[in-house]
Amino acid sequence: MIKRLADNIISPLGFSTAANYEAVRRGESGIVPGRDAAGTLLSLARLDREKLADTFRSVFRPRERYTVAEQALLLSVHYAVQEAGIDPADPRNGFVLSTTKGNIELLGDPGHDLGPDRIHLWHTAELLGRFFRNPNTPLTVSNACISGACAQIAAFNLLKDKTYDHVVVAGVDLASDFIISGFQSFKSLDEDRCRPFDARRKGLNLGEAAASLVYGNASGSGSYLLGGCIRNDANHISGPSRTGEGLYRALSAVMGGLSPDKVAFINAHGTATPFNDQMEAVAFARAGLEKTPVFSLKPHFGHTLGAAGVLESIISLRALEEGIVLPSPGYGQPGIEGELNVSTATTFTRERYMIKTLSGFGGGNAALLFEKIK
């Protein structure tokens, strides 16, 4: 098990974990109406570019130009390592980057002067290490929507191997025209705010965020990642499986012998696409978790892709620490076949365990098991 030492979220709801968590507790959402490049209506959670650039400038006084994704990533990591009280330059500290598309916006700007390597995900990772004067090459995970869980599992392994004393997991993705038009072509975007698990759900909203988690081999009271598991459906590259095979297998592996009634809640992937949410319900029931409270954070942040697993773990850990189960916004009419306990109001819990799940393109599914120790 590895201990959470600090974290940060940069999202439309705020630039600190506290600001984001409080906004979630108040039921706020960063999702607002907008249009895609072709003028079609959609709703999305976009970062305030100006506020981000201003904050980035005042914190770092940079001499070079950084892309929007880099600014969000570097700022988030900075706040997280500062809170952890660790020196990011120390060779005993390592980084894991979680992103699906990184600087993909540069493809639509062929005249940019940032060099041909800037588009590469390994470049974003190396820039992160260099920026904080860390001599190690950060690891990059790009495993579609489950990347944020995979990156935490990588951190778990790096700490177990004693490769590092601390690992900073950082996720970032933007709602670029590239991403929006792609999801639009799949017809998987909801024009309005998404409604996970609800009968009226029509699709997802995209979101932008950077999020960072600092882990270490430490003990004492606090929150711990006990383990994680990734399993594939072997069913379809872009469609969830009807049997929830991969997610069921990932859940079974992380739970081991843990009784389902010990789990305070599941923070589901809950994208609000018809097939994803149904698949998750099937997998939860197969794993004996049909009575465990479930909520999705997507109605607050949208689907933040490579940042989602990190951001949603951070918010869920705050809730676990506070001893509450968050409500799943937008849920009113049951829209799932089979049993599923969607959380509809803030409730108190005495349980110590929490599960985070993610599923994505390529058939990947991931489950993480966390525990709070008093």
Add this chain to the structure above:
Amino acid sequence: MKKITSYCRITDTAVILNGNARDIPFSGEPGPVRLTEIYRSLETAYPKFHKMDNLSKAGFLASEMVLREAGYDMETPDGTVSLVFANSSSSLDDDIKFQHTIEKDNYFPSPAVFVYTLPNIVTGEIAIRNRILGETSFFILREFDAEKMQIFAEWAFASPGIGHVLCGWAEYLDGHCDVLVMMVERESPDGLDFTTLNIHKLYFDQHGNFDFRP
């Protein structure tokens, strides 16, 4: 000691299976044409192949040869095999293709192109083809790194119930193909020791000079 029981290397100029260069008629044109030539040489019927992007095709072909050589039963769902892949340019080859479909005066984004703008889709394609229900992971490295590949595979072996890891480097960009796929087994009487040095040797032997059989 874990063993590499089968491997395949595909470059622009060579296809090497278990230390032997495969004699596949070569028109001289690298890229998509070459990938189709390799596919034809396998004498297999898998129509989905033609829908894949070049990265998925390249990884698929190498995995197909490796799994056949290993006598893998692709009909039975198997939760004991994991797929751990890495490359340098992610899905940039297909990203560029998709970008062309969303240019201002030619806006017509296609889901069939978009779905391949993620590097891990190649592991999904291989999992579907072979009904592999273990882990699928994808990492990005600036360049091939045998030590990292070994570490990633070891992590996958540490997950419950995993006895085999199909470990691969699958790089495809701008007509150039660079693939190494290895079947690694936890318990096998024969095969090549799964060490960083051996992985390095398999990657850099581009002419089939490596004596694979122990």
